[in-house]
Amino acid sequence: MARIVVIGAGMGAMATAARLAVAGHRVAVYERAATYGGAVDRFERDGFSFDTGPGLLHLPAVYRDLFAKTGKQSLEQCVELMPVDPASRHIFADGTAVSLPNASRAGVVAALDAALGDGAGERWGDFMNRARDAWDRTRRPLLEEPLRQDWQVLGRDPYPSVRQRRMLRRDRQATTLAEIGEWELAEPRLAALLDSYALSYGLDPRSAPAAAAVLPYMEQTFGSWYVRGGMRELARALYERCLARKVEFTFGAEVTGVLEKDGRAVGVELAGGTVADADSVVFAADPRSLARMVAGREVWSGEDVRPVPDPTPPGRLTVLLALRGGRPADAVHRTVVHSPDAGAEAAAAFGGSHAERPTVTVLRPGDPLTCPDDGHEAVTLTVTVAPQGPVDWTDEALAGRYADDVVEAALRAVPDLRERILWREIRTPADTAAVTAAAGGCVPPPALAGAGGRCLYPSNSTRLAGLHLAGGWAHPGGGLAHAGMSGALVAGLIVEGDGFRGSQ
Ligand SMILES: Cc1cc2nc3c(=O)[nH]c(=O)nc-3n(C[C@H](O)[C@H](O)[C@H](O)COP(=O)(O)OP(=O)(O)OC[C@H]3O[C@@H](n4cnc5c(N)ncnc54)[C@H](O)[C@@H]3O)c2cc1C
Structure with missing residues (x-):
């Protein structure tokens, strides 16, 4: 039985902790905040309850596997998973609206044909076929295996772009999502649909590799899911699973240093000076803070993936609305209100300023557990925005003005x-x-192949023996599902050693 210290109690950390505990290790989690879940947080007031982090789950199979491997009760016995159908309603800048059914390729094609006409559904369907090829080529090496040492091979884009024949000039092939939109989808609203997926994951459609096509593929194939009571219920269930496996949590415990002896991580130091010894340390937070914790020791070398993807991911602005009056029966769970100019919006979010007309995601869960009674409704509006720094979000007047724009766009x-x-x-x-x-x-997007490896995350093993990385800032990147996958990879590496090549 090894002693393992996990830094942070976000979803990636808890997924790692539960798996290590079930493998027979003694696991202690140190979390600087007063509670578990990290980004998967909740705001409650006057009987209303809102998710302040992710509002939907994609790839629930990741958590099904986690619960199946760490205890007797399945995921569905611990939380109530509800399919979101339609998965999303899109309102484009010209006023056209389309509702896309959940996890139905044929349904999406039919809905797009009916709403946009002119073969739009078929073009989207053909695009999804190419996206499936990219998914099939990268699913295992990118998501299910530790990052390979020759990670540069993942820098080649797996998306099979259509060669665009041009009479007098050179042929061209899409290398970014924006080019797929313009050249392959060749319909402004289909292009806007694709852009909105990119932005919702914190990617700039103008530079996101064509391989990012796997994200709409993933959603449209495996579906969008809501957890009754709000997404924090998933964090609660995972925390309880960890407790059942005897993982020890210490809250209000900030780790300030990783201790090293003879070239190996041997524990951590907490603010206040307490030391916790360990045979292995798992760091499950933003690696930009790791440098000062390891006091100049080499965690990465120049041959490794950069600690943070390029461009640096943006953040989210969320407006929580408490409404009087019940939710209309025909209200849709997720509505995406498109910006008239997604390019300008991306330029603002990735250039450190505001977009005047952003793309707004409106979430109306229709879950009685989120409001005081059926005469009220809890609604969440989310926009992808520049991080704290280039924009000073602590300026309440500025945040208020931008929230006004967001509410106005939704209304x-x-x-x-x-x-x-x-x-x-x-x-x-x-x-x-x-x-x-x-x-x-910043909110980390999932790792992507292509773009020369710019969109990859650091390996789950580091150059300091015994120090591992989990969570959304490590391979295979951010989001609930991907952070959950990091837990399986880190546990595999610790239990089976560096030879671990992913579960079969
Ligand atoms: C507003 C918002 C919207 C999002 N929307 C989506 C979405 O729609 N879909 C999706 O899939 N994902 C979304 N995400 C991302 C998703 O929530 C995360 O990627 C996922 O929860 C994984 O988190 P994590 O494991 O990286 O840990 P995090 O949630 O980042 O938590 C890290 C934890 O580590 C702790 N910690 C950090 N440093 C220390 C230290 N030195 N000592 C002790 N503890 C420390 C922190 O306090 C925190 O609790 C969103 C996130 C946010 C914030």
């Missing part, structure tokens, strides 16, 4: 919200930074 498309607002609460990247300790409150 233009979902008018039944107007007149019903009782109060609102704003969450900015400054709040995310406070909750997760991620610099600037």
